[in-house]
Amino acid sequence: MTDSTVPPGRLRVLAAMSGGVDSAVAAARATEAGHEVTGVHLALSANPKSFRTGARGCCTIEDSRDARRAADVLGIPFYVWDMAERFREDVVEDFVAEYEAGRTPNPCLRCNEKIKFAALLDKALALGFDAVCTGHYATVVTGEDGARELHRASDMAKDQSYVLGVLDERQLAHAMFPLGDTLTTKEEIRAEAEQRGLAVAKKPDSHDICFIADGDTQGFLARRLGVAEGDILDEDGNRVGGHEGAYGFTVGQRKGLRIGHPAADGKPRYVLDISPVENTVTVGPREALDVVGLTAISPRWCGTPPQGPGTYTAQLRAHGGETTVTAELVAERLEVDFTEPVRGVAPGQAIVLYDGTRVVGSATIARTRRPERVGG
Amino acid sequence: MAYLDHAATTPMLPEAVREMTAQLPLAGNASSLHSAGRRARRAVEESRERLAAALGARPSEVVFTAGGTEADNLAVKGLYWSRRAADPARRKLLVSPVEHHAVLDAAHWLADHEGAEIVWIEVDGHGRVRPEALRAAVEHADPREIALITAMWANNEIGTLLPVPRLAAVAAEFDIPLHSDAIQAVGQVEVGFDHPGLAAMTVSGHKIGGPYGVGALLLGRDQTPEPLLHGGGQERDVRSGTLDVPAIAAFAVAAELAAERRGEFAARVAGLRDELVTAVRTAVPDAVLGGDPDPAGRLPANAHFSFPGCEGDSLLLLLDAQGIQASTGSACTAGVAQPSHVVLATGADPTLARGTLRFSLGHTSTAEDVTEVAKVIGPAVERARTAGLS
Numbered sequence: 001m002t003d004s005t006v007p008p009g010r011l012r013v014l015a016a017m018s019g020g021v022d023s024a025v026a027a028a029r030a031t032e033a034g035h036e037v038t039g040v041h042l043a044l045s046a047n048p049k050s051f052r053t054g055a056r057g058c059c060t061i062e063d064s065r066d067a068r069r070a071a072d073v074l075g076i077p078f079y080v081w082d083m084a085e086r087f088r089e090d091v092v093e094d095f096v097a098e099y100e101a102g103r104t105p106n107p108c109l110r111c112n113e114k115i116k117f118a119a120l121l122d123k124a125l126a127l128g129f130d131a132v133c134t135g136h137y138a139t140v141v142t143g144e145d146g147a148r149e150l151h152r153a154s155d156m157a158k159d160q161s162y163v164l165g166v167l168d169e170r171q172l173a174h175a176m177f178p179l180g181d182t183l184t185t186k187e188e189i190r191a192e193a194e195q196r197g198l199a200v201a202k203k204p205d206s207h208d209i210c211f212i213a214d215g216d217t218q219g220f221l222a223r224r225l226g227v228a229e230g231d232i233l234d235e236d237g238n239r240v241g242g243h244e245g246a247y248g249f250t251v252g253q254r255k256g257l258r259i260g261h262p263a264a265d266g267k268p269r270y271v272l273d274i275s276p277v278e279n280t281v282t283v284g285p286r287e288a289l290d291v292v293g294l295t296a297i298s299p300r301w302c303g304t305p306p307q308g309p310g311t312y313t314a315q316l317r318a319h320g321g322e323t324t325v326t327a328e329l330v331a332e333r334l335e336v337d338f339t340e341p342v343r344g345v346a347p348g349q350a351i352v353l354y355d356g357t358r359v360v361g362s363a364t365i366a367r368t369r370r371p372e373r374v375g376g
Numbered sequence: 377m378a379y380l381d382h383a384a385t386t387p388m389l390p391e392a393v394r395e396m397t398a399q400l401p402l403a404g405n406a407s408s409l410h411s412a413g414r415r416a417r418r419a420v421e422e423s424r425e426r427l428a429a430a431l432g433a434r435p436s437e438v439v440f441t442a443g444g445t446e447a448d449n450l451a452v453k454g455l456y457w458s459r460r461a462a463d464p465a466r467r468k469l470l471v472s473p474v475e476h477h478a479v480l481d482a483a484h485w486l487a488d489h490e491g492a493e494i495v496w497i498e499v500d501g502h503g504r505v506r507p508e509a510l511r512a513a514v515e516h517a518d519p520r521e522i523a524l525i526t527a528m529w530a531n532n533e534i535g536t537l538l539p540v541p542r543l544a545a546v547a548a549e550f551d552i553p554l555h556s557d558a559i560q561a562v563g564q565v566e567v568g569f570d571h572p573g574l575a576a577m578t579v580s581g582h583k584i585g586g587p588y589g590v591g592a593l594l595l596g597r598d599q600t601p602e603p604l605l606h607g608g609g610q611e612r613d614v615r616s617g618t619l620d621v622p623a624i625a626a627f628a629v630a631a632e633l634a635a636e637r638r639g640e641f642a643a644r645v646a647g648l649r650d651e652l653v654t655a656v657r658t659a660v661p662d663a664v665l666g667g668d669p670d671p672a673g674r675l676p677a678n679a680h681f682s683f684p685g686c687e688g689d690s691l692l693l694l695l696d697a698q699g700i701q702a703s704t705g706s707a708c709t710a711g712v713a714q715p716s717h718v719v720l721a722t723g724a725d726p727t728l729a730r731g732t733l734r735f736s737l738g739h740t741s742t743a744e745d746v747t748e749v750a751k752v753i754g755p756a757v758e759r760a761r762t763a764g765l766s
Contacts, residue, residue: 077696126762127763
């Protein structure tokens with residue numbers, strides 16, 4: 001492949017096709033835009049020979065077939081690439097290790113960072129492709145200075161820029177999200193798929209973690225990490241219940257605590273803290289979930305790292321709302337203060353900073369700061 | 377465009393297309409007694425005679441099937457079951473490790489579900505079973521406990537020829553049936569069913585210029601495999617099902633032409649193959665030719681390479697984008713290319729087994745196809761190496 005054969009504006013695009021409707025329509029739009037598109041399905045499961053029923057995911061033999069069928073309809077070449085080993089190392093093992101450490105990871109974000117826009121992108125570039133195309137709802141624009149910027153999708157309700165917040169400028173330079181500027185509902189995307197003759201038009205959405213086939217994250221973690229009985233404590237350190245593994249909890253969680261007797265005030269209790277070393281889970285009232293700031297590590301910037309403190313809007317979990325923060329990079333750590341207290345911030349999740357609709361960067365939440373409590 | 381994947385399937389010969397299209401509009405179930413049935417029956421029986429003549433068999437030894445996979449399954453499972461029924465001690469299957477998955481997976485299924493024990497026959501560095509190796513395996517396994525020996529005529533990936541008549545002679549000495557999958561060999565090398573000890577032989581339509589979905593198991597008249605399909609009792613009660621008259625007729629035409637044209641065809645494609653091998657080695661000096669380097673020991677239409685540092689699927693993508701249609705030669709699991717079991721069986725390094733490419737020529741191949749490969753293979757390998765073995 002020599003680059004001289006690519007006409008200006010016509011790119012060689014590798015479309016990652018999960019077998020779902022979004023990535024199929026994204027590949028269709030890239031094809032229609034005149035790019036030379038090749039479809040690729042990533043085999044991410046070590047045992048792809050099984051059909052999955054019920055919960056939908058992205059790594060079954062059925063999904064591979066659906067992706068192939070969509071590529072056939074679009075008339076583009078299609079391949080399956082085996083990235084199961086990389087996925088296991090970089091996403092699944094990281095997921096387990098994070099839970100084990102008492103944190104709550106986001107595996108989709110890790111997959112984008114380490115697989116789709118790293119292993120896949122690197123291989124694509126080496127093979128002569130110019131860009132990787134996915135069905136994410138986000139927008140890439142070229143800023144005034146010529147730099148590539150990641151922005152929220154036109155439709156805020158569908159925006160997925162949060163899980164792409166880990167991408168750096170080089171990764172963004174080779175990313176294509178044809179669905180990002182869509183002000184259409186999911187039903188309209190499905191209608192578009194139907195009109196294009198794509199059989200995946202009626203396929204249910206994937207919500208769950210793709211490598212947990214039955215959607216039972218607790219069961220998956222229990223199989224991987226085993227039973228480790230420990231105590232559930234109140235804020236004063238009194239034992240109020242027991243658990244079978246501190247990894248099974250997320251800060252902010254209310255359900256499934258199985259605490260025998262009610263709190264003194266009769267109000268529901270929430271997970272405030274997980275301590276993997278002592279194997280304890282601390283619970284308390286809803287108000288105690290309030291945090292006023294956090295420290296986040298491993299920052300990644302979509303462009304030049306900001307100098308000095310700045311005011312941003314921040315998103316603290318997938319599908320979460322926006323909150324106003326001041327943030328400053330201090331010795332490769334992001335120190336963040338919230339303008340208003342925020343509830344239920346889980347270490348391990350990413351904080352993504354925005355300037356308007358533009359993604360500035362992201363970092364992994366390491367610690368949260370609670371307000372000074374009067375009389376506490 | 378250069379189509380160099382004839383071992384996967386080759387275009388139908390015009391003569392076969394003519395025969396098939398002539399038969400398609402005609403009604404008649406070959407099992408019916410009326411005149412339409414008699415006409416169909418006659419077409420089938422004439423085809424059986426033509427096929428038998430082309431393959432050194434008797435017409436009564438031809439059992440038509442819906443393809444090579446079915447014929448392999450019928451031979452391996454059917455003969456295992458009937459031999460074990462005759463003597464429960466016969467539970468061992470002697471299998472060459474380079475067999476096609478239609479044989480391998482049938483044997484594995486018998487091991488998993490029917491109490492069979494697979495005994496691998498040793499192959500040499502070219503993937504060939506030597507008669508001495510077979511004899512040693514038979515003696516070591518205890519001939520009384522062996523249900524069946526299976527060894528292919530020519531390997532579909534690396535093109536190595538196995539000395540089937542000599543292997544059959546060993547099997548005959550011990551009175552054990554030998555099955556041979558000859559799908560890739562027909563039309564390229566001399567193939568005949570008339571060898572003592574050769575109890576069953578698989579052939580297929582679409583690999584020799586006939587239609588898809590038809591094949592045959594040549595089956596010695598003293599062999600009575602348990603059927604896979606039960607029903608109307610067609611084909612010696614071994615393979616029930618209404619006979620596919622148009623496909624069978626076209627298959628017979630293709631088989632007859634394959635036998636007739638074999639010498640001329642083999643010489644022509646061997647010439648092209650040698651040019652292709654030279655071109656690839658010139659462009660990529662460290663490419664490793666798979667199979668037997670001696671032209672007499674391999675299929676004339678096969679050129680198989682391992683490219684160190686490359687993934688086969690990267691090469692496939694790059695060549696496909698340049699209009700070159702080849703294959704990694706190995707099987708897929710959910711579309712994921714696996715390191716070839718054949719290449720591994722020859723003792724090759726597992727990393728090398730991931731970077732394989734099979735070019736297979738056929739009746740439509742031309743010198744231009746070779747020229748096209750010569751032009752693009754060097755840069756493609758270089759690029760695939762950059763992408764590496766991720």
